[in-house]
Amino acid sequence: MNIQMIEAAATRARSITRRTPLLSSPALDAIAGRRVLVKPECLQHTGSFKFRGAWSALTALPEDQRAKGVIAFSSGNHAQGVALAAQKLGVPAVILMPSDAPAAKIEGTRSYGAEVVLYDRTTESREEIGAAIAAERGLTLVRPYDEPQVIAGQGTCGLEIAEQAAEAGVTEADVLVCCGGGGLTAGIALALEARAPGLRVRPAEPEGYDDTARSLHSGSRERNAQEAGGLCDAILTPMPGELTFPINARLCGPGVVVSDQEVLRAMSLALRHLKLVAEPGGAVALAAALFHGDELAGEAVICTISGGNLDPAMLARALEV
Amino acid sequence: MNIQMIEAAATRARSITRRTPLLSSPALDAIAGRRVLVKPECLQHTGSFKFRGAWSALTALPEDQRAKGVIAFSSGNHAQGVALAAQKLGVPAVILMPSDAPAAKIEGTRSYGAEVVLYDRTTESREEIGAAIAAERGLTLVRPYDEPQVIAGQGTCGLEIAEQAAEAGVTEADVLVCCGGGGLTAGIALALEARAPGLRVRPAEPEGYDDTARSLHSGSRERNAQEAGGLCDAILTPMPGELTFPINARLCGPGVVVSDQEVLRAMSLALRHLKLVAEPGGAVALAAALFHGDELAGEAVICTISGGNLDPAMLARALEV
Numbered sequence: 253m254n255i256q257m258i259e260a261a262a263t264r265a266r267s268i269t270r271r272t273p274l275l276s277s278p279a280l281d282a283i284a285g286r287r288v289l290v291k292p293e294c295l296q297h298t299g300s301f302k303f304r305g306a307w308s309a310l311t312a313l314p315e316d317q318r319a320k321g322v323i324a325f326s327s328g329n330h331a332q333g334v335a336l337a338a339q340k341l342g343v344p345a346v347i348l349m350p351s352d353a354p355a356a357k358i359e360g361t362r363s364y365g366a367e368v369v370l371y372d373r374t375t376e377s378r379e380e381i382g383a384a385i386a387a388e389r390g391l392t393l394v395r396p397y398d399e400p401q402v403i404a405g406q407g408t409c410g411l412e413i414a415e416q417a418a419e420a421g422v423t424e425a426d427v428l429v430c431c432g433g434g435g436l437t438a439g440i441a442l443a444l445e446a447r448a449p450g451l452r453v454r455p456a457e458p459e460g461y462d463d464t465a466r467s468l469h470s471g472s473r474e475r476n477a478q479e480a481g482g483l484c485d486a487i488l489t490p491m492p493g494e495l496t497f498p499i500n501a502r503l504c505g506p507g508v509v510v511s512d513q514e515v516l517r518a519m520s521l522a523l524r525h526l527k528l529v530a531e532p533g534g535a536v537a538l539a540a541a542l543f544h545g546d547e548l549a550g551e552a553v554i555c556t557i558s559g560g561n562l563d564p565a566m567l568a569r570a571l572e573v
Numbered sequence: 574m575n576i577q578m579i580e581a582a583a584t585r586a587r588s589i590t591r592r593t594p595l596l597s598s599p600a601l602d603a604i605a606g607r608r609v610l611v612k613p614e615c616l617q618h619t620g621s622f623k624f625r626g627a628w629s630a631l632t633a634l635p636e637d638q639r640a641k642g643v644i645a646f647s648s649g650n651h652a653q654g655v656a657l658a659a660q661k662l663g664v665p666a667v668i669l670m671p672s673d674a675p676a677a678k679i680e681g682t683r684s685y686g687a688e689v690v691l692y693d694r695t696t697e698s699r700e701e702i703g704a705a706i707a708a709e710r711g712l713t714l715v716r717p718y719d720e721p722q723v724i725a726g727q728g729t730c731g732l733e734i735a736e737q738a739a740e741a742g743v744t745e746a747d748v749l750v751c752c753g754g755g756g757l758t759a760g761i762a763l764a765l766e767a768r769a770p771g772l773r774v775r776p777a778e779p780e781g782y783d784d785t786a787r788s789l790h791s792g793s794r795e796r797n798a799q800e801a802g803g804l805c806d807a808i809l810t811p812m813p814g815e816l817t818f819p820i821n822a823r824l825c826g827p828g829v830v831v832s833d834q835e836v837l838r839a840m841s842l843a844l845r846h847l848k849l850v851a852e853p854g855g856a857v858a859l860a861a862a863l864f865h866g867d868e869l870a871g872e873a874v875i876c877t878i879s880g881g882n883l884d885p886a887m888l889a890r891a892l893e894v
Contacts, residue, residue, distance in 0.1 A: 267740075273594060275616065278657075279684060294848040295596065336599075356845070363600060419588075523888065524677070527615040527850040527881035560848035564892045567844065571885045571892075 253400055253499060255446035258407035258439065261308040265408055268340070269304050270296050272409075274416035274554075277525040284542050287552035289420060291413055292528050294560025298360065300486070300534070301409055301436055301558050302326075302333030302396075308405025309394045310337045318343050323391040325349070325378040327485050328357025329559050330396040335366035346385055348378050354485060354563045373480050397435030398493040406436040410443025413554060417451060422552045424450040428508060428537035430558035431455035431464050432487030434496030440556075441503035451554065455500065455507045456537040458484045458515060464500065465507025467492045483512045486533030486559055508540035508547055515539050519570035522557060529567065534559035574721055574820060576767035579728035579760065582629040586729055589661070590625050591617050593730075595737035595875075598846040605863050608873035610741060612734055613849050615881025619681065621807070621855065622730055622757055622879050623647075623654030623717075629726025630715045631658045639664050644712040646670070646699040648806050649678025650880050651717040656687035667706055669699050675806060675852075675884045694801045718756030719814040727757040731764025734875060738772060743873045745771040749829060749858035751879035752776035752785050753808030755817030761877075762824035772875065776821065776828045777858040779805045779836060785821065786828025788813045804833045807854030807880055829861040829868055836860050840891035843878060850888065855880035 272295045280288045293301035310318060321344035324334040331347040338345035345366040349358055350373035361368050371381055386393050395402060413427065427444065429437045434455070441453040455464045461482055466474040475491040482488050492500065510518075515532050518539035522530045530538065537555035541548070593616045601609045614622035631639060642665035645655040652668040659666035666687040670679055671694035682689050692702055707714050716723060734748065748765065750758045755776070762774040776785045782803055787795040796812045803809050813821065831839075836853050839860035843851040851859065858876035862869070 270594065270596075273591065273616065275591075292848075295594065299848055363603075520885075523850055524885070525620075527613075527620055529844055529848040529850070564841075564845070568889055568892050571889050 253403060253442060255442060257400065257404040258411060258443050261401065261404040262408045262411055264311045265304065265307055269307060269408065271412055272296055274420060275526055279525045280521060280542065284553065285545050288541050289417065289422060289552060289554045290526060290538065290557055291409065291554065292557045293409065294528055294530055294534060294557050298332040298336050299559055299561045300329035300333065301406060302329040303336055304408050305402035305405035305435060306330065306333035306337040306394060309399055309401040310341055312401040313392060317392055320390040321345060322394050323382055323386045324394045324396065325382050326396055328353045328361065329486050329561060331361040332357065332364060334394050335361045335364035339365045346391060348382050352480065354561065356563050357561050360561060397433030398495045400495065403435050403439045403496065406439030407443040409436065410440035411447060413440065414444055414448035414451065417448060417554060422554065423448065425550045425552045425554050426505065426548050427451050427453045428456045428540045428553060428555040429453055430487055430534055430537045430556055431457050432533065433489040433493045434464055434500050435493065436556065436558060437504065438496040438499040441499060445503055452505045453503060454505045456540040457487065457507055457509055458482055458536055459509055459511050461488050462507060462509040463491050465509050467497060468501060468504060468507055471501065473497050483515060484533035484536060486531055487536065508544050510536050510539040510544065514543045516570050516573045518542055520573045523571065528557060529560040530557045531559050531562040532566065574724060574763060576763060578721065578725040579732060579764050582722065582725040583729045583732055585632045586625065586628055589628060590729065592733055593617055595741060596847055600846045601842060601863065605874065606866050607871070609862050610738065610743060610873060610875045611847060611859065611878055612730065612875065613878045614730060615849055615851055615855055615878050619653040619657050620880055620882040621650035621654065622727060623650040624657055625729050626723035626726035626756060627651065627654035627658040627715060630720055630722040631662055633722040634713060638713055641711040642666060643715050644703055644707045645715045645717065646703050647717055649674045649682065649882060650807050652682040653678065653685060655715050656682045656685035660686045667712060669703050673801070675882065677884050678882050681882060718754030719816045721816065724756050724760045724817065727760030728764040730757065731761035732768060734761065735765055735769035735772065738769060738875060743875065744769065746871045746873045746875050747826065747869050748772050748774045749777045749861045749874060749876040750774055751808055751855055751858045751877055752778050753854065754810040754814045755785055755821050756814065757877065757879060758825065759817040759820040762820060766824055773826045774824060775826045777861040778808065778828055778830055779803055779857055780830055780832050782809050783828060783830045784812050786830050788818060789822060789825060789828055792822065794818050804836060805854035805857060807852060808857070829865050831857050831860040831865065835864045837891050837894045839863055841894045844892065849878060850881040851878045852880050852883040853887065
């Protein structure tokens with residue numbers, strides 16, 4: 253993994269992925285007590301950053317292999333990213349999704365033309381089911397984060413942050429990144445290491461699913477006690493990735509862990525002041541920026557809103573906070 | 574009014590106003606039956622396009638006049654635009670707002686440091702109250718639309734649409750613009766006349782407040798039967814502007830009129846598929862794009878989301894549609 257891979261991914265993505273803006277609001281600055289710059293990947297195609305990694309991975313495949321099709325497993329955002337990338341490239345996609353994924357994500361994935369296979373997240377192994385279908389149909393598995401070209405694709409978000417932060421006059425700051433398996437975190441960290449070394453990535457996670465924070469602290473990959481049931485469906489992974497963790501251990505500052513209540517408040521504030529829909533897992537970094545200022549350094553903080561795919565009932569719940 | 578004034582406003586606004594992106598979603602394309610390109614001015618500073626015109630007007634004033642301060646009357650978006658522009662320039666601002674304006678807009682205006690004076694929209698004349706305060710304190714009135722430098726500022730949105738539509742491969746299309754007094758409509762129409770003559774502006778209005786559509790049809794300025802009480806508070810003006818109407822009569826195609834129910838559905842779809850908060854008045858053009866396709870021409874349609882400032886209860890109402 254290196255910056256050249258990220259730049260090559262950016263070249264392949266030109267005029268395909270969206271360059272999301274870097275937003276701010278005086279009201280959020282006042283709450284945080286410092287400047288808050290927000291990278292809204294909810295505005296990316298498919299409503300999350302995952303399209304970046306999926307596009308990178310699919311366009312990096314040899315053409316004959318890609319033509320046979322791809323398979324992915326995902327609670328919904330990677331699913332939609334792979335589905336749309338496959339649709340744009342005209343190749344088949346099979347997506348394994350947990351049956352308790354938000355309906356909006358399952359519908360979204362189907363709407364991009366993918367074949368959706370549902371499984372029970374608590375009793376079935378997605379890896380086994382996926383391996384069987386892949387072997388049978390000659391499909392290539394696109395992993396959600398432990399895949400170099402996926403990490404390179406997520407890194408294109410970091411290239412944009414480096415440029416946009418410099419334009420905003422910010423060269424030293426913590427960069428809070430919503431963290432599940434650690435692909436976006438690792439990609440952004442690699443990009444910033446090369447292009448904006450004064451910006452330091454800090455993974456943000458929800459309470460109960462703080463595997464990366466604990467792993468960064470202990471120095472080895474720690475597992476979550478539970479794997480499902482949390483508010484932040486998008487980022488509930490069993491443990492840090494094999495490929496992503498060494499990158500994040502080398503480049504990231506300590507993790508920041510937020511409560512579900514803080515996540516809901518951040519979602520509500522994103523609606524009111526940024527006019528943006530953030531899903532719970534996509535709002536953890538904003539929650540960390542707003543409510544964990546004492547754990548941060550510097551006069552400015554940058555944070556991702558990594559996705560905005562959620563059911564209307566969840567949005568209504570955030571509005572009540 | 575000419576393109577040079579708009580380009581001068583764009584120069585004064587460089588690195589101050591936000592260049593909002595041009596977004597799209599396959600789900601909206603499917604509903605509309607054509608490509609839908611959305612210019613989300615809800616992401617502009619203060620949550621609406623009005624900051625563009627306010628910044629243009631204030632920066633065009635002679636310095637000594639500007640230093641004495643400005644006054645504006647507005648249901649909320651022009652109010653916030655003028656308040657923030659004045660705050661950034663370090664000059665005082667008094668804003669007259671109707672007492673029934675959304676609380677979020679009144680709070681927002683105060684948060685940008687302006688002095689807010691409330692009046693009763695049904696019994697008092699904002700013009701008289703404003704004239705008295707302005708005379709007493711030597712303030713300059715910044716009109717919401719019938720002011721050349723305000724129209725020039727709104728026109729900067731049109732310059733961006735011209736460039737971004739070309740990048741998206743769209744050179745012929747209707748451009749639906751949320752229309753109250755007609756400032757944004759006129760500014761965009763003037764910019765497109767010069768920079769993208771294949772793009773034609775069509776004003777979008779809510780039922781019962783379709784003064785511009787009727788005026789374009791009759792050829793002279795028609796008045797609305799009512800002036801308050803509608804869903805789309807941001808764009809409830811008594812009649813087309815004196816300066817804006819001749820521009821719009823010369824350059825715009827027929828108006829498109831949408832129902833409140835269509836507006837609420839458009840708000841809901843913007844939340845779901847664009848991850849954006851649109852206020853009712855800001856969603857009329859999207860409603861026209863999605864639900865009045867038979868009145869439109871071409872394979873693509875462009876529409877503004879002109880603002881996203883609304884109370885949470887209204888957002889919750891849209892979610893229930």
